[in-house]
Amino acid sequence: MDILNLDIQKLGQGYKNGDYKVVDVVAAYKKNITDKNDDINAFLEIFDDLDQQVERAQKMIDEGNATQMTGVPVAVKDNILIKDHISSAASHILKTHKATYDATVIVILKEQGAILLGRTNMDEFAMGSSTETSYYGATKNPVDTSRVPGGSSGGSASSVAMNGALVSLGSDTGGSVRQPASFCGVVGLCPTYASVSRHGLMAMASSLDVIGPITKSVADAEIVFNAIGKPDTNDSTCISQAIRDEDTTNGEVKKIGVPRALLAMDGIETEVLENFEASLEKLRSAGYEVVDIELPLITYALPIYYIIQPAEASSNLARYDGVRYGVRKEGENLLDTYLDTKTEGFGKEVQRRIMLGTYVLSHGYYDAYYNKATSLRKKLRMEFDEVFKQVDIVVTPTTPSVAFKFGEKSDPVAMYMSDIFTVPANIASIPALSVPSGNNNDGMPFGLHMIAPFLGEAKLFTLGKDFESRV
Amino acid sequence: MAIHNDQIKKVANMSRLRIDEGELAGFAADFDAIINYIDQISSVDVGDISSFQSRTKNVMREDDNAYEVGEFSDDILANAPDTKDGYIKVNKVL
Numbered sequence: 001m002d003i004l005n006l007d008i009q010k011l012g013q014g015y016k017n018g019d020y021k022v023v024d025v026v027a028a029y030k031k032n033i034t035d036k037n038d039d040i041n042a043f044l045e046i047f048d049d050l051d052q053q054v055e056r057a058q059k060m061i062d063e064g065n066a067t068q069m070t071g072v073p074v075a076v077k078d079n080i081l082i083k084d085h086i087s088s089a090a091s092h093i094l095k096t097h098k099a100t101y102d103a104t105v106i107v108i109l110k111e112q113g114a115i116l117l118g119r120t121n122m123d124e125f126a127m128g129s130s131t132e133t134s135y136y137g138a139t140k141n142p143v144d145t146s147r148v149p150g151g152s153s154g155g156s157a158s159s160v161a162m163n164g165a166l167v168s169l170g171s172d173t174g175g176s177v178r179q180p181a182s183f184c185g186v187v188g189l190c191p192t193y194a195s196v197s198r199h200g201l202m203a204m205a206s207s208l209d210v211i212g213p214i215t216k217s218v219a220d221a222e223i224v225f226n227a228i229g230k231p232d233t234n235d236s237t238c239i240s241q242a243i244r245d246e247d248t249t250n251g252e253v254k255k256i257g258v259p260r261a262l263l264a265m266d267g268i269e270t271e272v273l274e275n276f277e278a279s280l281e282k283l284r285s286a287g288y289e290v291v292d293i294e295l296p297l298i299t300y301a302l303p304i305y306y307i308i309q310p311a312e313a314s315s316n317l318a319r320y321d322g323v324r325y326g327v328r329k330e331g332e333n334l335l336d337t338y339l340d341t342k343t344e345g346f347g348k349e350v351q352r353r354i355m356l357g358t359y360v361l362s363h364g365y366y367d368a369y370y371n372k373a374t375s376l377r378k379k380l381r382m383e384f385d386e387v388f389k390q391v392d393i394v395v396t397p398t399t400p401s402v403a404f405k406f407g408e409k410s411d412p413v414a415m416y417m418s419d420i421f422t423v424p425a426n427i428a429s430i431p432a433l434s435v436p437s438g439n440n441n442d443g444m445p446f447g448l449h450m451i452a453p454f455l456g457e458a459k460l461f462t463l464g465k466d467f468e469s470r471v
Numbered sequence: 472m473a474i475h476n477d478q479i480k481k482v483a484n485m486s487r488l489r490i491d492e493g494e495l496a497g498f499a500a501d502f503d504a505i506i507n508y509i510d511q512i513s514s515v516d517v518g519d520i521s522s523f524q525s526r527t528k529n530v531m532r533e534d535d536n537a538y539e540v541g542e543f544s545d546d547i548l549a550n551a552p553d554t555k556d557g558y559i560k561v562n563k564v565l
Binding site for chain 2: 323328352381
């Protein structure tokens with residue numbers, strides 16, 4: 001039996017049967033990490049307390065207290081706090097920062113005896129679509145190491161694709177879980193906004209950020225989501241149990257909608273469109289009704305995003321000033337300390353987005369940019385709500401191209417266009433899933449992107465599992 | 472509308488960032504391209520959004536259940552670049 005090729009369910013069954021122990025499973029993953037990580041650079045650190053975690057998980061299994069997540073090897077993105085471990089958001093400015101508390105998702109995973117293997121590389125402060133902006137060097141795509149793994153959760157996606165973890169947690173603000181998952185040929189889920197607690201996730205854009213799992217199968221993504229998607233009084237936006245209980249969205253999928261206007265935009269590779277049409281054919285053959293739908297504002301989701309996200313990020317990153325934690329560059333006075341610390345501590349893309357955010361929020365521009373974007377955002381959500389009265393799921397390709405080569409997208413706007421299909425879900429606060437949908441002639445993975453209504457994850461899992469079995 | 476170097480300097484200052492003279496033009500050009508891109512929204516009509524209902528709610532959490540003073544101090548101070556007598560040491564503010 002190949003320990004590294006089991007899904008969460010089979011892994012748990014093997015633990016129960018005594019086919020292997022947690023120490024064996026973790027050893028197998030650790031060996032893979034040792035063999036591959038120097039090259040791939042998916043992990044920034046492997047934690048030094050694995051033995052204790054293994055012992056605790058084995059005890060839970062032996063005493064019959066195991067849950068589905070017990071003994072599951074998990075890699076965690078470097079912007080999710082794990083107490084007493086460095087959490088740096090792949091930045092220079094937080095190089096020395098040790099988390100003083102566990103994120104809620106970490107509390108949950110620890111309670112269930114999941115094995116937290118280490119922290120994964122990312123674009124600095126989650127700003128990017130290629131993991132090229134990490135202060136600690138880029139991560140390579142395990143499918144083709146001359147190409148990017150995507151971003152910002154590139155380390156997370158690579159860790160699963162290279163078999164360095166069975167599950168990885170990433171964060172998704174505009175596509176940062178789904179796009180790298182698609183680039184690396186694995187599954188990525190962006191849950192409904194506020195369905196998973198953000199307590200302990202370093203905030204990038206507070207109205208857009210979501211923590212999501214990257215896994216090898218849709219069933220695994222569902223298991224992780226069910227574990228971590230819980231109410232939390234430490235996150236005041238986190239959806240209450242009452243609201244979850246009274247929501248009537250079911251897992252039925254009969255009709256699928258395609259927003260043709262979005263597919264007609266410039267910059268989408270022909271092979272992506274061909275793969276997408278092939279996916280639609282598979283869905284039709286499986287008995288789903290596939291129709292064209294209109295979402296007039298969907299083609300504006302990306303510019304809306306690149307107003308709201310930098311604005312909120314510029315506010316959220318103001319706290320990184322060298323005063324209370326992280327790297328401080330002492331100046332002659334307080335202002336110089338701020339200027340020196342931030343200039344030296346933040347990379348170029350982060351500086352660009354902070355300035356962009358400051359600009360769109362500044363006097364004279366606030367109304368035209370941030371206020372307008374916020375209003376348009378509500379409109380797009382209303383358009384989605386209308387569309388979901390006619391269809392159960394909206395599908396698009398996950399990305400406009402397969403994983404590109406390092407350095408290929410040096411122009412910021414070209415890089416931002418990577419998110420054209422993923423961003424609408426974040427803008428509308430609704431869930432979306434990327435499932436591998438085949439490879440191109442170079443063996444590079446494509447992804448099919450499914451968008452569901454608010455709290456409609458069950459629909460994603462239904463369609464996702466069915467599509468997965470037909471690829 | 473072209474973004475001028477002066478505007479970059481102003482925004483950089485507000486952001487508490489120093490941009491070298493040599494880098495100004497590069498930032499201005501990037502900025503220009505991005506602003507041009509996001510300017511698309513100016514031509515879009517918002518229409519009627521009066522019926523919009525958010526499904527998420529922001530709640531005010533009561534300040535009860537206070538922790539013991541000092542309970543987390545050691546953890547927090549351990550991260551501070553410079554401390555003295557249980558305080559974080561910083562430049563003069565006034």
